[in-house]
Amino acid sequence: MRIAFLTGAGMSAESGVPTFRDALTGLWARFDAEQLATEAAFRRDPALVWGWYRWRAALVRRVAPNAGHTGIAALAMEHDVAVVTQNVDDLHERAGSRDVAHLHGSLFASRCIDCGGTAGDGEHDPILRDAHAVPDEGGHEDPPRCAACGGAIRPGVVWFGEALPDAAWNAAIDAIERSELVVVVGTSGLVHPAASLPRMARDAGKRVVEINPRPTAITPLADEHFACGAGVGIARMERELARWRP
Ligand code: NAD
Ligand code: ZN
Numbered sequence: 328m329r330i331a332f333l334t335g336a337g338m339s340a341e342s343g344v345p346t347f348r349d350a351l352t353g354l355w356a357r358f359d360a361e362q363l364a365t366e367a368a369f370r371r372d373p374a375l376v377w378g379w380y381r382w383r384a385a386l387v388r389r390v391a392p393n394a395g396h397t398g399i400a401a402l403a404m405e406h407d408v409a410v411v412t413q414n415v416d417d418l419h420e421r422a423g424s425r426d427v428a429h430l431h432g433s434l435f436a437s438r439c440i441d442c443g444g445t446a447g448d449g450e451h452d453p454i455l456r457d458a459h460a461v462p463d464e465g466g467h468e469d470p471p472r473c474a475a476c477g478g479a480i481r482p483g484v485v486w487f488g489e490a491l492p493d494a495a496w497n498a499a500i501d502a503i504e505r506s507e508l509v510v511v512v513g514t515s516g517l518v519h520p521a522a523s524l525p526r527m528a529r530d531a532g533k534r535v536v537e538i539n540p541r542p543t544a545i546t547p548l549a550d551e552h553f554a555c556g557a558g559v560g561i562a563r564m565e566r567e568l569a570r571w572r573p
Contacts, residue, residue, distance in 0.1 A: 328572060329407040331506035332399055333499075333524055337513020337539060338557050339418050341393040344386060348515050357465070364486050369440065373479050377470035378462040380482040384434045384454045385461040387416040395512065395557030396422035402565060409502035411495075413514060413521050415484045428498035430491050430521050436483030439473035446471065446480045453480055491520065503528045508571045510564060511537045512557050516544035525549070534571050536564060 336346035347360070362368050362375070369376045392400075400423035402408050410419050411428045417435060419427045435452045438445050446453050453471045462468045470479045485491055499521075503509060509528040516522045525545045529535050537549040538560030546552050553560045 328568065329409075329505055329507045330402065331409045331411065331502040331509045331528070332512060333509065333514065333521075334410065334412040334414060334419070334512045334557075335514025335516075335521075336414060338395055338412065339390075339393070339414055339416055340513065341395065341556055341558050342390045342418055344390060344416060344418075346513070348517070360487065364484075365488055366440070366481075366486055369479070369481055369486075373481075374467035374469045375465075377479075377482070378466045378468040379464065380434065380484070381454055381461050381468055382464045382466065384452075384482075385458060387418070387434060388455065388458075390418075392418045392422035393558055395561045396424070398558070398561035398565060400424045402561075406568075407505075409498070409506065411499040411502055411524070413518070415482075426498075428495040428502070430495050430499060431485040432483045432492065434482060434484060437480050438483055439476060439478040440481040441478030442473060442476040444473055444475045446473065448483070452483075454482060496520075499524055500527075503531065503533065506533055507573050508568075509533045509535045510561075511535065511539075511545055511549065512560065513539055514543070514545070536571070538564065 340346050363379055396418050399410060410424045411430060412419060413431050415431055415434045434454060436448045437452050437454050473480060503524060511525050525535055526548055529548045535549045536551045537545050538553045538557060540554060540556055553563060
């Protein structure tokens with residue numbers, strides 16, 4: 328079967344990565360996204376923004392993929408599976424999924440804010456440098472400087488107001504068009520254009536299943552809503568897969 332997974336922050340919640348909008352535990356309870364997740368915010372206070380992403384990258388490095396991530400990777404052994412994520416962590420890849428489309432970029436692809444030059448990615452990304460000296464959440468650290476032009480190095484994520492990477496967006500459209508079933512996991516469905524993908528799927532006549540402990544902006548347009556976490560939800564979806572066979 329051809330299955331497209333659209334995943335958001337809730338996908339990684341059971342790994343211990345806090346989501347953005349969950350009250351009390353969500354990052355937004357403590358920080359205003361506008362203070363962190365825009366280019367203007369970075370230019371105004373680069374040390375606050377770089378420090379926060381350094382903290383988040385270190386957190387992601389410490390945690391492991393959860394049963395949801397591994398369940399999706401395992402499904403790909405028998406089915407044609409595409410993964411499209413809004414997450415900037417690498418937990419899908421570490422669980423074994425291939426060709427993951429990252430709509431909002433990656434924590435491990437830092438680049439110069441002025442000339443766009445890369446700063447060494449993956450394990451060599453400066454966001455992982457000096458692991459012993461990572462600031463606490465909310466702590467400050469000056470970003471490194473670009474070797475070519477002296478500009479500040481920024482995280483490789485997509486901030487509010489920025490365009491999504493073309494390749495990832497095209498991969499998302501392609502995944503939906505090819506799919507027989509679209510499974511939306513752990514996203515509040517509020518950040519566009521990513522949030523328009525489930526509707527696009529529904530309008531194209533695809534079956535849409537949502538896995539999220541809470542109802543979201545996507546729930547009304549989904550064929551089914553599994554009110555549970557990602558790990559339990561993916562396992563259930565796999566057990567019941569025959570129900571959606573075209
Ligand atoms: P979100 O935080 O808006 O929503 C998370 C969703 O996950 C919620 O609907 C919640 O009910 C659900 N959830 C919680 N626990 C779950 C679990 N165990 N299993 C399944 N679902 C669970 O996250 P989002 O929709 O991915 O946010 C979209 C985008 O917003 C992000 O990709 C990011 O780019 C952007 N954003 C960035 C920042 C920032 O960088 N500072 C801040 C806010 C938003
Ligand atoms: Zn530069």
